[in-house]
Amino acid sequence: xxxxxxxxxxxxxxxxxxxxxxxxxxxxxxxxxxxxxxxxxxxxxxxxxxxxxxxxxxxxxxxxxxxxxxxxxxxxxxxxxxxxxxxxxxxxxxxxxxxxxxxxxxxxxxxxxxxxxxxxxxxxxxxxxxxxxxxxxxxxxxxxxxxxxxxxxxxxxxxxxxxxxxxxxxxxxxxxxxxxxxxxxxxxxxxxxxxxxxxxxxxxxxxxxxxxxxxxxxxxxxxxxxxxxxxxxxxxxxxxxxxxxxxxxxxxxxxxxxxxxxxxxxxxxxxxxxxxxxxxxxxxxxxxxxxxxxxxxxxxxxxxxxxxxxxxxxxxxxxxx
Numbered sequence: 325x326x327x328x329x330x331x332x333x334x335x336x337x338x339x340x341x342x343x344x345x346x347x348x349x350x351x352x353x354x355x356x357x358x359x360x361x362x363x364x365x366x367x368x369x370x371x372x373x374x375x376x377x378x379x380x381x382x383x384x385x386x387x388x389x390x391x392x393x394x395x396x397x398x399x400x401x402x403x404x405x406x407x408x409x410x411x412x413x414x415x416x417x418x419x420x421x422x423x424x425x426x427x428x429x430x431x432x433x434x435x436x437x438x439x440x441x442x443x444x445x446x447x448x449x450x451x452x453x454x455x456x457x458x459x460x461x462x463x464x465x466x467x468x469x470x471x472x473x474x475x476x477x478x479x480x481x482x483x484x485x486x487x488x489x490x491x492x493x494x495x496x497x498x499x500x501x502x503x504x505x506x507x508x509x510x511x512x513x514x515x516x517x518x519x520x521x522x523x524x525x526x527x528x529x530x531x532x533x534x535x536x537x538x539x540x541x542x543x544x545x546x547x548x549x550x551x552x553x554x555x556x557x558x559x560x561x562x563x564x565x566x567x568x569x570x571x572x573x574x575x576x577x578x579x580x581x582x583x584x585x586x587x588x589x590x591x592x593x594x595x596x597x598x599x600x601x602x603x604x605x606x607x608x609x610x611x612x613x614x615x616x617x618x619x620x621x622x623x624x625x626x627x628x629x630x631x632x633x634x635x636x637x638x639x640x641x642x643x644x645x
Contacts, residue, residue, distance in 0.1 A: 354389040356381040360397020360418075378402035378410060378420070393418045393443070403430045404439050412443030419445035419470075422454040425481060428472070433462035435491045442468040448506070453477015456484045456506070464495040475506040482507030484536070488514045492522040492551075502532045503540075510536040510565065514544040515553055515579070523552040531560040539567035540593060545579030546601070553579045561589040568595040569618065572608045575601040585610045592617040599627040
């Protein structure tokens with residue numbers, strides 16, 4: 325009996341010792357760290373021994389975990405495949421340089437994965453061009469306090485944020501963010517999911533799109549089949565873009581597109597606002613918005629005003645609501 329008790333106690337002790345390191349590892353990898361000053365990708369990405377790149381930290385972080393930036397620096401491009409956050413909360417400029425036809429951040433996550441990017445600077449440096457942030461699959465993408473600029477390259481490159489989900493009901497939110505000086509579109513919201521009873525949506529608040537060669541913001545439902553595409557743009561500015569400040573596009577047989585613009589400014593773009601096509605239902609509503617100095621405005625009968633916009637040197641909006 326004594327021997328049995330001793331063996332049982334030893335087994336329990338061994339089990340307890342096995343559990344403790346596993347728990348410690350789980351807690352450690354739920355939050356990883358990167359440092360330009362002391363990081364090394366041979367490390368485990370803990371606070372004491374941080375990693376050097378976003379990709380290594382991402383790969384060493386548990387789902388639903390967080391990568392924290394410890395100091396300013398360039399941390400390389402990253403492909404995100406899980407529910408994760410990459411956070412810089414005020415340590416200085418931190419992010420990635422983009423070239424070679426790549427993207428600073430690519431999201432190919434699962435259908436239930438939410439991704440957050442905060443406080444990052446993503447900048448193109450030529451040499452083949454690229455895009456800033458590209459979202460392909462996932463539940464949602466939140467971009468907060470970021471700067472995406474200077475992207476260039478061929479027809480599919482030169483864009484700041486490209487949101488083209490193939491997963492149903494995907495969500496984009498961008499806040500307190502500058503998207504500027506890109507060769508083509510600043511923010512391209514172009515869902516490609518084709519599924520009944522789904523709604524892909526975007527919420528852009530306190531966003532500046534400026535000096536982009538194409539449109540500042542593009543909402544395009546053309547490739548979305550019978551999906552619904554919804555966008556709210558609030559307290560934002562589109563200025564000095566070569567295309568439209570805001571362009572909304574749908575064609576017959578594509579998605580229902582519903583866009584609301586409130587408390588915003590559209591200044592000195594090639595086109596102030598443009599709504600094109602009809603689709604299954606294209607509705608573009610604008611209220612309490614200042615539109616000035618654009619070469620032309622190009623609304624069709626789907627663009628409506630709440631009657632409280634200020635329009636200068638552009639065509640008037642079509643309908644009051």
